[in-house]
Amino acid sequence: MAAQGQFMDPAIDNVAVSGAILANIFQDFHASRGDCDGVLFGHLQRTISSKLEDDDERSGVHEEITAIITGFFCSGSSCSFYNNFGRIIPSRLAKYAAKRGSRGGDPIIGWFSGRHNTPMVPSLREAAVTRSLRLSGLYNSKESSLAGNEGGFAASQRIGSSSAPEECSPTHVSIASVSSKLYGNNTPLIDLDSSVPNAPVDTLPKLLAGQQVNMDSTSLLGTLSNSGKDKGVPQIGVPPSSPCLLMLLTESGAHQAVHDHEYRLYQYHITSEKFEPKSVKIVNIGPAFRVQYNTFLPVAPFPHFFATKSKESASNSSSSSSKTPRRDLSQGSRTLSSLEREQALLDAYSEGYNVNRLANLAGPDGLRLVPELEDLYLGMLKKLEVLAKNVSETASALAQQENANRQSRLKGNFSQ
Amino acid sequence: MEGNSLMEMFPQHAALTQVLIAGSNSLQFPVENLRRGFPGARYADRFSVLVPFCLDYVKWDVVFNGEHPAHAPDIIFPLEDGKFQAALIADGNLLDSYAAWRILHDWNVKESSKLLELIKQLRLLYLQYQRKLVEKVEDPRVQFEIQTLSSMHGLEMCLIMVADKPSEVKFAVPLFQVDYDLGTVRLQEVIHLQVIYKIGQSWNFSVPQLKLFTPHRVKELFDVDDLKLPAWHDRMCIKEYLPSLIDRCKRQVQEAYTSAALRKTFIESLSVLFGHPIEADTIYGRKVSVLTSSATFIFLVHFGLGVQFPREQPTLTFQSCLHFDNNGKPVMRLYKEYPWSPRWETSEMVQRIFDFIAEESASFKSYCNDVLQNR
Structure with missing residues (x-):
């Protein structure tokens, strides 16, 4: 288990999802009739708030990390991007992951499974899928760094030699991974920080072979690294910087239930192999969510500070025709010199304390x-x-x- | 589960489930709560299965997908067995779960025995897992028991957690197999001893909780509550305790066999005086009913025969065919005491009971009339 010690899942305090997205997920779940699943996109957000107490010693900075679900893709059925025994099928997952551009643009942060009329506990297959999702994300980040160091060919050869002959037959590849790890040697499944630099490569195909159905071991690496280079979206699975979430949804339909719709969110920890329930904050617009405004981080960044100043200067110089910032910027050098003037003026106002220093x-x-x-x-x-x-x-x-x-x-x- | 509720399942799923319910000789897997995902679903595609474990059941949910019948089923374990699930998925060192995954990998909905195979495999893994948990318990006494019993075939054990702390260790120790040919039915069931140790109690002062378990069908033949458990001495261990218990238990079972044989001859000889019985329990010989009459008063006599038959006299229940009480039920009267000796020959027993019934019929008739008048 020490081998897994190096990688730590990002610790999160809670999960936030906008009411609209949650409702959308339920809508898609409902529309698919039957059970369904899909991927969740999102990012982490760190909120630092100062805690003020009368007692100075207890005051301090309080840090909270929230995973924010910003988008999702619902496949409309179950077993959509993984197989019967919970191994991810990377080509399908990549297809879903490619949808992220239109759904918030964040990387995969986990997945959801909607099933009717069943206990709200991760099932055997769901647990296997979550683990697979986490591991393949880790693998890919590891793999890309390896490819940079040693070249893809060397790495792929090592993978080829590590797999036993019968594992190469296409139909047996997937189960062979299970067999090699269960029947064969007693090496731990994940060996990410072994002191021998090559060791990770030897163990990694066991993780991945199962996900690559109908692919021999050499083409496996090629496909993955290619997909990474071509699209610039290397991660299939949950990238190591994100937590791996599993959201369970149910629609009981039974009238005796208090809620018709229920959801539960778990964070999967690869080190302890545990699902930890997390509280979900549903973010809506209104005074109760003022805190959210403080931490608001626009996806599309505003133009820089000087743009607003140039607007000022434009109105000051009484050029009535140009009111939009874009026009100002296009005016080029004249605006730039006026910018410098404005900046000098501002600095004079602030008695030499530069705005940039505020960040410190x-x-x-x-x-x-x-x-x-x-x-x-x-x-x-x-x-x-x-x-x-x-x-x-x-x-x-x-x-x-x-x-x-x-x-x-x-x-x-x-x-x- | 009733057959017609299985009809609601996708036909191939229903076949799988039927095999699961039938179980194997020694293991039965009751299936319950067969349900649809949502009210409009075409098929009922999910149910709970009770998996026998350590003289009890654990409940697992099996989820098929009615929309995609070819998909392998998913299993949901209870929340407290999350670690078992993690071990199944992750660690080759802890559990050898290859065979179970193999079944899921090669899933074919047409092979109806697959589901039973899967559940049996998972049950074996669960037994292994619980055993590993118990082996990790730091209690010298439990450790000692595991060492001495390790070679025993069919031993099951589990760890009972209270508030996330190990609290008790439960052993299910198989004693011996009851093998009894009852004509139409052949009984082959194992009698178990359940031993519960509280963890962290000293070796000297505590006696573990002991309880005998007989399968349901054996109860008709042999009642463990009648058996007085041998005393548990200080510093005793299970292995030490077993021989005397098995001895005593076997003797009791032997008596039960003889009693059953005696009951059957008794039932057979009833026909000499009472005519052919209306109804009789021919397997265990526990019940028999005859129709009899005194002049025009016709009534039934139900015999209840205990597991310790000749020692314990049969109970007689008279039931009038002519008198009914307020609720429309026939008037009945129970007789537990009448002239009886276990040493009599069977023919004499029947004769004496016949005499008693003849004698008692008049008073039963007046009792019936009283009930009629008072209603």
């Missing part, structure tokens, strides 16, 4: 924060002083002006 204020390194904060504070004080000076100057100027006005009025009265 967040982060776990407490000691580094102190001088940075002090700088900011000093800058603010300076700014206040300047403001105070400005105020007093204007005030005195005003007073002078008023005095002058009054005197001229008096003079006028006298003259009358």
Whole structure:
């Protein structure tokens, strides 16, 4: 088991899914009549919130990691991308994974299985599929690095030699993987951090052979690495940076049930081979989900800071025709020089404290924060002083002006 | 399960399930809760199967896909057996699950014995798994028992967890096989001793929980509750305890055989005085009913014969054919005590009972009339 120690599943605190996506999953499940499955796309999000307590010692930074399901693809039937005994069929999974572009664009974060009228516990096949999904993701990341180091051919040869002769016959490949790991040597299934650099390659075909039905061992590697290079989407399975989730859905249909629709979400841990139930936050729009806004990260990034400034400058320079930022940007060098001017002006406003330095204020390194904060504070004080000076100057100027006005009025009265 | 509910299944699934229900000689797998996925589904394609394990059952769910009948079934284990499932999938060192996966791999819906094979394989793996769990328990006494019993054939054991901590170890120790030819039925059933150890108790002071288990069919012949278990001495182990228990048990079973034979001769000789019985239990000889009359008063006599027959006298239930109570049920009266001696010859027993019935018929008739008047 020490062999698996190196890889740790990303720890997550909970899972968030938008109400619309969850409803969509149920809709597709319902529409497929019968049981069905599909893949889930998503990413991880780290929320750092400061915990303020009266007692200083207990205050601190609270970090929460949420897996966000941003899309899914429902296959409409069961056993869609895996076979009878729960091995993934990579070609089909790749087809589903390719749909991610239109479904949030995130990588595969897990899969879901909808089955009617059954206990909400991962079944034998579901557990096997989840494991296979996790392992093939790990394998592919490992494999791509290997290919870079030693070249694909060397690696494939080693794979070929490691498999016993009868394993090469196409029909037996899949079960041979099971047999070699169960009947044969007692090596642990996954050997990802063995001290011998080549060892992982020897064990990996056992993981993968089962997923590659009708493929001999040499073409297996070729196909995988090709698909990786061609599309730039190397992961088949759950990439190591993502947690591996399994969502179970049921529609009981029985009227005595409290809920007609039920769902449960598990995170699969490869090290302990356990399914850990996770709480699901359903994200909807409304005041109760204010927190979500704070952590909102737009998928399409806004144009950079200068774009807004250029808009300002455009309106300042009273060019009434160009109001959209895109036009501004296209105006080129003129805007750029005005940008520099604006930047200089801004820096003057902030008393030399650059906006980019604000980024240094967040982060776990407490000691580094102190001088940075002090700088900011000093800058603010300076700014206040300047403001105070400005105020007093204007005030005195005003007073002078008023005095002058009054005197001229008096003079006028006298003259009358 | 009733045959007609099986009709709701996809025909090939129904065949698979039928083989599963039939089980094998020593193992029966009751199937329950056959259901459809949702109300409009074409076929009922999922059910629960009770798998005999350690003198009890574990419940697994078998899920076919009615829309895709060729797909292999999926099995859902209870939540607490998640580790068993993980071991099945992952680790070649812990469980040798190759054969089970092989069945799923080569799945062919037309081979009807496959499902039974699969469940039997999984059951064997489950036995292995539980044994491994028990072997890991750090309790000298349990360790000792496993060592001394390790070679025993058919031994089952399991670990009972309470609040995620091992609490008890349960052994199901096969004692011996009852092999009895009852004419039409041949009984071949194993009598088990159940031993439950509490984990973490000292060797000296605790007696494990002991209980004898007989299969349902043997109960008609032999009642384990009648057997007084030999005393469990301090520092005893199962292996030490077994010989005296088996001895005593075998003697009891032998008595049960003789009793059954005696019951049968008794039933046969009833016909001399009572005529041919209306109904008789010819397998175990536990029940027989005769029709009799005194003048115009016709009534039935039901004989109830105990497993310790001659020692324990038969119960007689009179049932009038002419008198009915408020609920429309025939008037009945139970007699447990009347002249009886286990030492009599069978013919004398029958004669004495005949005499008693003749004597008692008048008073039973008046009893019946009383019931009629009071209603």
